[in-house]
Amino acid sequence: MSASQTYRPLYRQVRDILLERIGAGVWRAGETLPSEQALALDLGVSQGTVRKVLDALTAEGLVERRQGKGTFIAENTQTRSLFRFFRMTRRSGERVIPERLSETVRLRPARAAEQKRLDLDRGARVVEIDRVRTIDGVPAVLENIIVPAVLVPGLEARKPLPNTLYSLYQSEYHLNIVSAHEELYPDVASAADARALGVAAGAPLLCVDRIAYALPQTKVELRFSRIASRDLVYSVTLN
Amino acid sequence: MSASQTYRPLYRQVRDILLERIGAGVWRAGETLPSEQALALDLGVSQGTVRKVLDALTAEGLVERRQGKGTFIAENTQTRSLFRFFRMTRRSGERVIPERLSETVRLRPARAAEQKRLDLDRGARVVEIDRVRTIDGVPAVLENIIVPAVLVPGLEARKPLPNTLYSLYQSEYHLNIVSAHEELYPDVASAADARALGVAAGAPLLCVDRIAYALPQTKVELRFSRIASRDLVYSVTLN
DNA sequence: GAGTGGTCTAGACCACGCA
DNA sequence: GCGTGGTCTAGACCACTCT
Numbered sequence: 001m002s003a004s005q006t007y008r009p010l011y012r013q014v015r016d017i018l019l020e021r022i023g024a025g026v027w028r029a030g031e032t033l034p035s036e037q038a039l040a041l042d043l044g045v046s047q048g049t050v051r052k053v054l055d056a057l058t059a060e061g062l063v064e065r066r067q068g069k070g071t072f073i074a075e076n077t078q079t080r081s082l083f084r085f086f087r088m089t090r091r092s093g094e095r096v097i098p099e100r101l102s103e104t105v106r107l108r109p110a111r112a113a114e115q116k117r118l119d120l121d122r123g124a125r126v127v128e129i130d131r132v133r134t135i136d137g138v139p140a141v142l143e144n145i146i147v148p149a150v151l152v153p154g155l156e157a158r159k160p161l162p163n164t165l166y167s168l169y170q171s172e173y174h175l176n177i178v179s180a181h182e183e184l185y186p187d188v189a190s191a192a193d194a195r196a197l198g199v200a201a202g203a204p205l206l207c208v209d210r211i212a213y214a215l216p217q218t219k220v221e222l223r224f225s226r227i228a229s230r231d232l233v234y235s236v237t238l239n
Numbered sequence: 240m241s242a243s244q245t246y247r248p249l250y251r252q253v254r255d256i257l258l259e260r261i262g263a264g265v266w267r268a269g270e271t272l273p274s275e276q277a278l279a280l281d282l283g284v285s286q287g288t289v290r291k292v293l294d295a296l297t298a299e300g301l302v303e304r305r306q307g308k309g310t311f312i313a314e315n316t317q318t319r320s321l322f323r324f325f326r327m328t329r330r331s332g333e334r335v336i337p338e339r340l341s342e343t344v345r346l347r348p349a350r351a352a353e354q355k356r357l358d359l360d361r362g363a364r365v366v367e368i369d370r371v372r373t374i375d376g377v378p379a380v381l382e383n384i385i386v387p388a389v390l391v392p393g394l395e396a397r398k399p400l401p402n403t404l405y406s407l408y409q410s411e412y413h414l415n416i417v418s419a420h421e422e423l424y425p426d427v428a429s430a431a432d433a434r435a436l437g438v439a440a441g442a443p444l445l446c447v448d449r450i451a452y453a454l455p456q457t458k459v460e461l462r463f464s465r466i467a468s469r470d471l472v473y474s475v476t477l478n
Numbered sequence: 479g480a481g482t483g484g485t486c487t488a489g490a491c492c493a494c495g496c497a
Numbered sequence: 498g499c500g501t502g503g504t505c506t507a508g509a510c511c512a513c514t515c516t
């Protein structure tokens with residue numbers, strides 16, 4: 001009959017409900033979700049439909065399933081967070097681990113460009129973090145990080161910040177970073193870059209502009225990185 | 240009981256069989272596979288098991304499914320190939336299309352490093368392509384491409400080469416490029432780069448080293464790109 | 479042994495494309 | 498109207514974890 005414009009398959013509806021609940025913090029990171037049977041009963045669908053959704057969420061890295069144990073909200077542990085969102089490796093493919101060298105944290109009004117990119121209101125404030133990270137003990141990455149203050153109250157007082165912010169966002173603010181978009185371009189080191197990174201002015205740098213998203217389509221963080229790559233490369237696999 | 244070391248779920252076995260058939264060229268690009276029912280009957284499994292495999296292959300971009308029509312081997316059309324493997328966009332996110340400006344093609348013995356990276360025997364030959372590509376009519380990309388000659392007989396005689404080689408590999412050599420690994424790093428323009436790309440010596444360049452894979456784990460191509468990025472960025476989404 | 483996810487099946491019905 | 502893929506269900510049995 002008159003086609004309902006709003007038809008969505010059952011599994012889409014189930015997916016939306018689960019995403020909403022996860023986003024709302026019904027279950028915290030590391031906690032188990034109800035079993036397939038329980039969810040199916042609760043939502044009035046078959047176990048197979050719930051399974052289809054949970055399998056998809058697993059593929060997206062949002063939950064983890066362990067046979068015999070249950071389904072868990074994926075945790076952004078320090079290690080997992082690094083492997084997922086820090087793409088620099090040695091030429092050999094070996095992962096590297098950046099360490100924090102220094103950081104400065106400020107609370108200030110958002111600039112116009114930041115308001116626009118983070119969907120903020122006029123007058124909104126942001127936390128700005130500048131930090132230097134080392135690889136193999138050598139300064140290698142300059143980061144400028146912008147987060148809406150309303151999402152991370154008190155962040156500016158939490159010094160020193162952990163090496164991987166995303167695990168902090170998750171554990172303290174229930175912001176589960178699930179995806180990020182990055183834009184890469186080359187630049188040459190300015191005099192200031194050169195001082196901070198211990199390279200010559202004019203040396204090649206890899207710049208990475210990232211915007212990170214948490215669950216209910218929330219834009220959580222802008223991050224601008226300037227990387228003195230030396231023997232490091234940004235690794236990505238296209239499928 | 241004594242656990243069978245070689246146990247694999249049915250759907251893995253079905254997947255392997257289908258991958259083998261696709262790799263062997265049983266169906267060509269754009270052709271339809273047998274229906275789910277026919278495959279299930281052929282392979283002695285249920286339709287649901289075949290469906291699970293075909294859904295996974297769809298997610299990997301290897302086949303396409305169209306309701307009411309059938310399941311097709313995915314085609315690397317010029318457009319699709321570009322969108323899938325050429326990641327440069329404008330800052331606005333808008334896609335750009337590179338055009339061929341010039342190219343030189345040589346047939347020569349593989350160097351030691353190439354033998355190693357492409358799993359070639361001693362004495363194997365490669366086709367080497369050097370080309371310049373333009374964006375908005377301006378030279379922007381220098382590419383050096385290495386392909387084992389045995390995989391692409393006669394390629395060196397096919398001048399001019401099409402803009403997107405991957406569609407040629409697929410249509411003429413049954414090499415279906417399904418994934419690629421890229422490593423990015425910054426560099427500064429040499430005098431030669433500067434001449435070819437119309438930038439100043441010392442200008443920042445984005446370098447991309449790619450290795451491309453076809454179906455049965457075949458390493459098909461090495462590609463080294465040097466990109467005068469100007470207002471272009473390399474876009475990637477992490478999930 | 480009880481409960482969980484993992485695999486596999488069989489079948490119903492719907493939506494779409496095409497002759 | 499037929500054949501295709503898309504959705505959804507119900508149920509069986511297996512593998513793993515914990516008690």
